[in-house]
Amino acid sequence: MPDDAPLPRPQPARAAAPAGLTVGHVHLKVAELDRALGFWRDVLGLEVMARRNGAAFLSAGGYHHHIALNTWDSLGGEPPAPGTTGLYHVALLYPDRATLARAVKTVLEAGISLEGASDHGVSEAIYLRDPDGNGVELYRDRPRADWPRDAEGNIAMFTRRLDLPALLAEAED
Template sequence: MSYTIPPQTRIGHVHLKVSNLERSLQFYRDLLGFEVMQYYGDSAVFLSAGGYHHHIGLNTWHSKNAGPAPVNTAGLYHTAILYTTRKDLAVILKRLMEANYPLTGASDHGVSEAIYLNDPDRNGVELYWDKPKEQWPIDEEGNLMMVTERLDVEGLLKEAK
């Protein structure tokens, strides 16, 4: 029996275990600009872009003062945050660079442009925007051909002006 998920389905939020709530808020709220929607006691907080109940949940329920998860084990690879426009991605890239926040990568995937970094608990974070669908690389048979190529960082930063 085959089932296909409805095309309108979206991933609503990610909930992360963190070791220090305030340190994580400095990253997600103060640096990336998410808004606090609700504190859940002193062990969790829910963050949003644009007033949604939450896009990101942070908690210390099982992880307070713990070290980061080992890299070479199963688990979350990264959380991807989709920006509406290339200019929006450029603005956050400029902000990260001005804060001297370390990036772990930057790629042009043909369908999108992305920058990569880790949050304070070494959870991977991808910040990206999707190119218009008409620009996506398609082969002769109509198959999507995503790539990982060097991102034109200088060209992207010109959009931040």
């Protein structure tokens, strides 16, 4: 599918998710807890809410945890090989473009390489990897009124190159 092609039309779910359902948290298997904390806490700024039994529970805004890091089955382990199944990425939603820009600037200043920067119409997203090879997306949503739509009113997401220098310029404001 070309990068700017709209996504296929959504199909109705076989069972309806209940109103109010949200994604609560993500657990990531890591090889070294302190190394993982150096990224999730020290670079991305999540707060450690608890640490015990080879795991750390991190939050934004005081929730019990949004991201959990554990070494229960992965202490000293290697990242999954390319071409295997598993988590594609965990996405962190920033409240606005300037906040996203400051987060990306911090990531770059920490010497972390970016894997991509995309404009999806509904959002702007930056892609990278944590020290254990887990995919991480840092993004912000555009206002829903600005989401691209097709002739029938369906969301018409796309993938185009994000103007990274323009985004980073907002970190200076």
